[in-house]
Amino acid sequence: MTQVLVVEDDPQLVRALVINMQARQYGVDVAPDGATALRLAATRPPDVVIVDLGLPDMDGVDVIKALRGRNRAPILVLSARRASDEKVAALDAGADDYITKPFSMDELLARLRAAVRRTEDTPIAPDTTLVETTAFTIDLLAKKVMRGGHTVRLTPTEWHLLEILVTNPGRLVTQKRLLQEVWGVSQHSKTNYLRVYMAQLRRKLEADPSHPRYLVTEPGMGYRFEA
Template identity: 80%
Template sequence: MARVLVVEDDPQLVRALVINLRARGYGVDAAPDGATALRLAAARRPDVVMLDLGLPDMDGVDVITGLRGWTRVPILVLSARQASDEKVAALDAGADDYITKPFSMDELLARLRAAVRRTEEALLDPGTSLVETGDLTIDLLAKKVHRDGGDVRLTPTEWQLLEILVTNPGRLVSQRQLLQEVWGAARSTKTNYLRVYMAQLRRKLETDPAHPRHLITEPGMGYRFEE
């Protein structure tokens, strides 16, 4: 049974989340503030953390930073903050996903299932170097991509972008993180670079580049790789 830590100071929302999660077989702990969240995370070792950013004692981004000092537990941010820079700050601090309030409970539960599944897959096969999905085969060790049985030629920059996304399957990777890792900190705001190279990757890897299945854009936030 997966255990979820809900970090939220709205009692009505906490109650709704606890009822829905327990009804689906999850174990649930709840924390009304950041200090309690950090203490419970260390004591209970949750499988997923659901975190509001607007906490009474500290900013949720500081909670993310505190958790990332010792754990890679998936962190799903639930927040009313809609500004792109605030979303990016949470993702850069180490959040795995960002869901804007108000949200659909069905969508939240789907994101939660995906986070749990990724964690389980990582535990089962931490050293995997071959990603196979649909008509794509990505060999991370050999740095090769095959589509429909044929080789796909990627530039070094295209490969770097693809490798970062593929090694974080299902996780939203922020624009800033991609820019810093591929082009360096000096170009961390050049989002036009990403648009150009992601378009090139889609043309090479997607069956329908205009409606991508694997290389998904989260507008104003970043990109994710879906298997």
């Protein structure tokens, strides 16, 4: 059973989330504040986290940073904050998705399913298990990236994006396809997700992130991995 940690202080919303997720066979732990969330995550590591940013004891972004430091589980933000810079801050902190309130329960559940899929193992063809460049090496079977002799820590979303690109070397992967496969959405308005995560991947993998050698943008269309 997939275990979801819900970090939210609105009792009515928590009740609705718990009812809907338990009806779909998710296990649910609930934390009304950040301190409880971190304690629960340490004692029973979740498979997915849903977190509000406006918590009574600490900012949700700080909760995300603390969780990301110890757990690679996908983190979905559920917040009334709509400003672009606040969304980017949450994504930069390690969140995998951002859903604004009020929201559709069906959309939230679709995003939750997409987050769970990102953590599942995907069969890799035997001839594509290892991708080597002069700057880094990607072991697709072990889900591991090495650069300069050190392991590069990636979030589930960063890994999924990289995996799609490197298994399509030299080919344009459209924004629509990436949004659909990684987040389960295809809206053009979500392309800011791609920009944030591609920037993070470049900071971790490229020698000069502002002039990428391997993770190339095709303006207005998508991205390409150049081996």
